[in-house]
Amino acid sequence: MTRYSGVLRTVGARYRLPSADLDELTQEVRVRLWGALSTDERIGTVTPSYLYRAATTAAIDIVRRRRAARGDPIDEVDDAEVSARRAPSTPDRDASLQELSDRIDEALQSITASRRPVVRMYLAGYGTAEIGELMGWTEPKARNLVYRGLADLRQRLKAMGIDGGDGR
Amino acid sequence: MKLNDEQLRLAYVSSSRRAPADRVACPAPDALLAVAERRGNESVRLETLDHAMACDRCRRELELIRTSAVAAGLPKPRTWFRSPSIGLTALAASLLAIAGVRLYMTNGDAESGPRLRGGAGIVTHANTPASGGVRVAWRPATGAMSYRLEVLQAGRAVLDTTMRDTSFVVSDSLVSGSPEMLWTVSAILDDGTIVSSLPSPLRSPSR
Numbered sequence: 001m002t003r004y005s006g007v008l009r010t011v012g013a014r015y016r017l018p019s020a021d022l023d024e025l026t027q028e029v030r031v032r033l034w035g036a037l038s039t040d041e042r043i044g045t046v047t048p049s050y051l052y053r054a055a056t057t058a059a060i061d062i063v064r065r066r067r068a069a070r071g072d073p074i075d076e077v078d079d080a081e082v083s084a085r086r087a088p089s090t091p092d093r094d095a096s097l098q099e100l101s102d103r104i105d106e107a108l109q110s111i112t113a114s115r116r117p118v119v120r121m122y123l124a125g126y127g128t129a130e131i132g133e134l135m136g137w138t139e140p141k142a143r144n145l146v147y148r149g150l151a152d153l154r155q156r157l158k159a160m161g162i163d164g165g166d167g168r
Numbered sequence: 169m170k171l172n173d174e175q176l177r178l179a180y181v182s183s184s185r186r187a188p189a190d191r192v193a194c195p196a197p198d199a200l201l202a203v204a205e206r207r208g209n210e211s212v213r214l215e216t217l218d219h220a221m222a223c224d225r226c227r228r229e230l231e232l233i234r235t236s237a238v239a240a241g242l243p244k245p246r247t248w249f250r251s252p253s254i255g256l257t258a259l260a261a262s263l264l265a266i267a268g269v270r271l272y273m274t275n276g277d278a279e280s281g282p283r284l285r286g287g288a289g290i291v292t293h294a295n296t297p298a299s300g301g302v303r304v305a306w307r308p309a310t311g312a313m314s315y316r317l318e319v320l321q322a323g324r325a326v327l328d329t330t331m332r333d334t335s336f337v338v339s340d341s342l343v344s345g346s347p348e349m350l351w352t353v354s355a356i357l358d359d360g361t362i363v364s365s366l367p368s369p370l371r372s373p374s375r
Contacts, residue, residue: 008239015231015238025236048241055240056201059233063197066229100179105222117214120221122173123180127325134234135213136206140362143316147356150173163171 004029004051016125021062028058100162107156115149122146173330194226195219197233204234205242289363290353295370298337302370305335309355309363316354319370321346330356343370 005026012022032054037043046054104123108116121131132142157163171179195216202208203216220226291307304317317336319327326349327342343349350367357363 004239008235011239012235015235017231017235018228021228021232022235025232029236052237052240052242055236056205056233059236060197060201062232063200063229067191067194067197097179097182101182104176104180108222113218114211114214117218117221120180120218123177124221124227125177125181134203134206134217135210143354143362144356144360148360150176153176154171157171 004055024062025055025059028062029055032058103157103160103162104153107153107160110156111149111152115145115152118142118145119149119153122150173328191225193219194223197229200226200230200233201237203230204237290355290365292353292365292368295368301337301339302343303335303337304351304353304368304370306353306365308334309357311357311359312355313358314356316356318352318354320350320352320367321348338370 008026008029009022012019012025033043033046036054037046108119111119118131118135121134122128126134128143128146129139131137131146132139135142137145199212199216200220203213203220206213217230220230290309293305293307296303296305306315309315314330314332315334316330317327318325319338319342326346327338329336338351349370351370352365352367354362354364
């Protein structure tokens with residue numbers, strides 16, 4: 001369990017998971033293992049597939065519980081990485097960024113469905129290697145789809161009167 | 169104003185929270201698990217992912233499930249390579265290919281000397297000092313529509329830019345005083361394929 005917690009923290013940091021979620025997940029898995037196996041010795045001998053099932057069902061149950069509960073805590077925790085990328089706030093800047101963001105959302109709706117999620121991931125800060133890892137693609141394939149999707153996005157933005165640049 | 173990738177990203181993440189008032193349109197938790205496990209039809213997973221990346225709540229739920237699954241040891245998807253006979257055949261073919269490439273490179277060196285600094289994809293030139301920084305350059309690749317230059321420090325990209333030119337001046341402020349840095353360039357070809365150079369050291373000429 002200690003080993004799993006350590007790996008969970010490392011992976012969670014890589015996937016930008018807030019520490020509150022990590023704590024909840026660790027606790028949920030611990031409770032499950034203790035409830036089912038009772039002793040450290042038995043917990044220490046669980047097979048990888050058993051641990052995998054326990055971990056994934058714990059995560060799914062947290063999600064279900066949150067969806068069922070009112071006052072979803074997801075809104076209350078800000079994304080630290082996104083916050084760090086934001087420049088200092090001013091009313092004019094916020095308004096123009098929000099307007100541009102709305103246009104990007106609008107433009108995204110019109111690009112090829114297979115490229116759209118990839119472009120969203122890229123714009124949200126995911127790298128091409130991570131996109132490929134999540135989809136089971138090679139990194140060059142993910143990079144190619146991002147490249148083509150961004151070209152589509154820029155074309156749509158240009159049609160809206162916004163020069164989306166050429167990626168330089 | 170022309171927008172580069174970073175400006176597009178900044179505008180995208182600066183949006184007010186993308187969270188629906190209710191969860192009616194949100195995919196079921198099991199669909200998010202299928203994405204995390206890379207299980208099921210790819211077009212369905214892309215559809216789920218498209219929603220998750222446009223919905224802050226689903227994105228965080230996906231990351232929660234994904235973290236849990238990966239930390240517990242995500243099962244490897246079944247692929248043809250896991251068949252022992254095909255795997256051995258593929259291994260033998262790979263060894264033959266490596267031997268062939270090695271032979272080709274040895275012959276090339278004998279004829280023209282060790283002038284290639286990059287991989288088979290793109291040939292890079294030695295760094296040269298330039299006003300305000302270090303110039304990195306490479307040979308044009310046939311059919312290249314653009315080039316993506318990445319400067320890496322400890323495995324992380326500290327510069328990532330796309331251009332049509334075949335040279336770029338990396339600012340001294342980025343290079344000076346930094347630990348060992350590497351650079352690599354990839355060409356995006358007109359048929360959609362990508363070829364890359366091998367990473368090369370990037371050093372300030374003053375050092």
